[in-house]
Amino acid sequence: xxxxxxxxxxxxxxxxxxxxxxxxxxxxxxxxxxxxxxxxxxxxxxxxxxxxxxxxxxxxxxxxxxxxxxxxxxxxxxxxxxxxxxxxxxxxxxxxxxxxxxxxxxxxxxxxxxxxxxxxxxxxxxxxxxxxxxxxxxxxxxxxxxxxxxxxxxxxx
Amino acid sequence: xxxxxxxxxxxxxxxxxxxxxxxxxxxxxxxxxxxxxxxxxxxxxxxxxxxxxxxxxxxxxxxxxxxxxxxxxxxxxxxxxxxxxxxxxxxxxxxxxxx
Numbered sequence: 001x002x003x004x005x006x007x008x009x010x011x012x013x014x015x016x017x018x019x020x021x022x023x024x025x026x027x028x029x030x031x032x033x034x035x036x037x038x039x040x041x042x043x044x045x046x047x048x049x050x051x052x053x054x055x056x057x058x059x060x061x062x063x064x065x066x067x068x069x070x071x072x073x074x075x076x077x078x079x080x081x082x083x084x085x086x087x088x089x090x091x092x093x094x095x096x097x098x099x100x101x102x103x104x105x106x107x108x109x110x111x112x113x114x115x116x117x118x119x120x121x122x123x124x125x126x127x128x129x130x131x132x133x134x135x136x137x138x139x140x141x142x143x144x145x146x147x148x149x150x151x152x153x154x155x156x157x
Numbered sequence: 158x159x160x161x162x163x164x165x166x167x168x169x170x171x172x173x174x175x176x177x178x179x180x181x182x183x184x185x186x187x188x189x190x191x192x193x194x195x196x197x198x199x200x201x202x203x204x205x206x207x208x209x210x211x212x213x214x215x216x217x218x219x220x221x222x223x224x225x226x227x228x229x230x231x232x233x234x235x236x237x238x239x240x241x242x243x244x245x246x247x248x249x250x251x252x253x254x255x256x
Contacts, residue, residue: 031180035209054240061211065179112249115223117216120248124212127247 001033018044018086026068026078026097035061038084038093047089047148056091056146059128062121063095063142071099071140089148094141101136160185167198174206177214177241185217193224200225204256205236210244222254 003022020041024034038060042053064080072078081096107122126132131145158181159174169192177185192200202218222232233255237245245251 028180031178032176050239051243054243057209058211058240058244061178061209065211065213069179115219115250115253117219117223118212120212120215124244124247 001030001037017088019083020086021081021083023079023081025076026072026080026099027076028065028068031061031064031068034064034082038082041084041086042091044086045089045091045148048091049148052146052148055128056093056144059125059144059146060093060095062124063144066102066121067095067097067099067140067142070102071097073100075099090146092143092145094143096139096141098139101140102134104132104134104136104142158184160188162188162192164195164197168201169195169197169199170201170203172203172206176209177207177217178209178211179213182213182217189217189221193221193228196228196230197225198230200230200232202232202234202254203236204234204241205238207237207241208239210241215244215248215250218254219250 001022001024003020005018005020022037024030035057039053039057042048042056045052067080068078078097078099083094083096085092104122110116110119110123125144129144129146130150131143133143135141158176161172163170163172171188171192173185175181200221218234225232234245235255237256242251242256245254245256250256
């Protein structure tokens, strides 16, 4: 894992007060290492509570899984760049990879009543953060933004 | 992740400690398969020391639920709290699994 951090502002007006970047091999074996790193970063969001933390970690974990298992399916040489922008009451985490592009928009909502055993990852990501964008290309960029200000609408009870 | 199985008069109890996710689910699958093969009347999955679950972990528990139910048995989850309980609620599994 390689990385760095910069402090960019006071955190007011929605501007990030800290920007942290790191790069990690796209291996499931590194999943807990990466989740622990992101968990530590989230502790710097002043207003974040346990629910905010758990929802972001869960969404990030599903995004990491998808890149490793689908984007870099069958490969062990993939890398993921992670950039976290930590504001006073919001977090944006971008995951960038050069694996297969995912047609994120076409992923359908699973029929939860049928108790599916898979295909829930994208649904969980969308349900747990406030804003999800995906841009495919030479570098695929998945961006997850979560705000404490929308806490009343949070998905996890 | 550590999973301990205890059997008592037609009931299997599974106590899971740590994270049940894409990384660890491969370790629990043989245990779940063995439980299903024994066709217990009831399976109790103890989540009180489960710290994190993801969609893969949920998938493994749902698979257990469906297979045990197909053999006439029942699966219940007890002790879920924090992130695991919240994920079960998000996927509307808390009531089905008794969590």
